[in-house]
Amino acid sequence: MFKVLKVAILVIPVLMLSLAAHAEEVSREQMKGLDEQVQDIKTDVLGIAVELNQLEEKLLYPSNTQVAVFVSLAGGETFRLDSMEVELGGKPVANHLYTFKELDALQKGGVQRIYTGNIRTGAHELKVTVTGKSEGGGDFLRTESFKVTKDVGPKIVEITLAGQNINFKDW
Numbered sequence: 380m381f382k383v384l385k386v387a388i389l390v391i392p393v394l395m396l397s398l399a400a401h402a403e404e405v406s407r408e409q410m411k412g413l414d415e416q417v418q419d420i421k422t423d424v425l426g427i428a429v430e431l432n433q434l435e436e437k438l439l440y441p442s443n444t445q446v447a448v449f450v451s452l453a454g455g456e457t458f459r460l461d462s463m464e465v466e467l468g469g470k471p472v473a474n475h476l477y478t479f480k481e482l483d484a485l486q487k488g489g490v491q492r493i494y495t496g497n498i499r500t501g502a503h504e505l506k507v508t509v510t511g512k513s514e515g516g517g518d519f520l521r522t523e524s525f526k527v528t529k530d531v532g533p534k535i536v537e538i539t540l541a542g543q544n545i546n547f548k549d550w
Contacts, residue, residue: 436495444497446527446534448473448505452485453541458519459512460485460540465494466506467527472496490537498534503527507538507545519543 448465460482465473473494477485485491508522523545527536535550 440495440497442533443531444499444529446494446496446498446529446536447492448494448536448538450485450491450493450538450540451489453539453546454488456486456541457514458542460509461511462509463493463538464508465538466504466508467494467496467498468503469506493538498527498529500529500531503529505536505547507547509540509545513543521545523547 446467448467450463452460460477462474462476464471464475475491475493481491503526505525505527506522507525508520510518510520513519521543525536525547527534527549537548537550539546539548
């Protein structure tokens with residue numbers, strides 16, 4: 380009886396260790412499977428988010444009423460752009476304060492979409508106000524008005540800043 384008890388005492392821990400190792404192996408495989416499933420779900424969610432953003436833009440800004448206003452700097456401009464305000468049809472539609480990074484991107488040829496919205500077909504007044512510092516360090520404030528004619532289909536307008544001049548391009 381003592382021998383049987385002694386064998387049982389030795390065998391039981393060995394069996395428990397082997398079961399624990401097997402359980403650990405199964406758990407690792409299950410964890411890998413769960414990680415893969417989580418990554419698949421994340422990919423699906425990101426894809427759905429992109430589709431929802433595209434659908435939202437189509438619903439909010441249908442192509443027959445959509446207008447987009449872009450801002451760029453003429454090549455080689457060194458003045459500091461501080462802020463820009465845009466009014467369309469007498470209503471303020473955009474107001475932006477520029478950070479150093481945004482100004483740097485514009486000076487390197489970047490283009491900013493400052494406004495996207497809906498307007499009816501026909502003529503509309505676009506008023507642009509720019510504030511900043513000239514190359515010599517003096518403050519400047521400049522306001523220009525332009526006429527935007529909206530036809531059926533999307534409309535793109537580009538505002539190019541050249542020195543203290545505001546240029547308008549109707550696409």
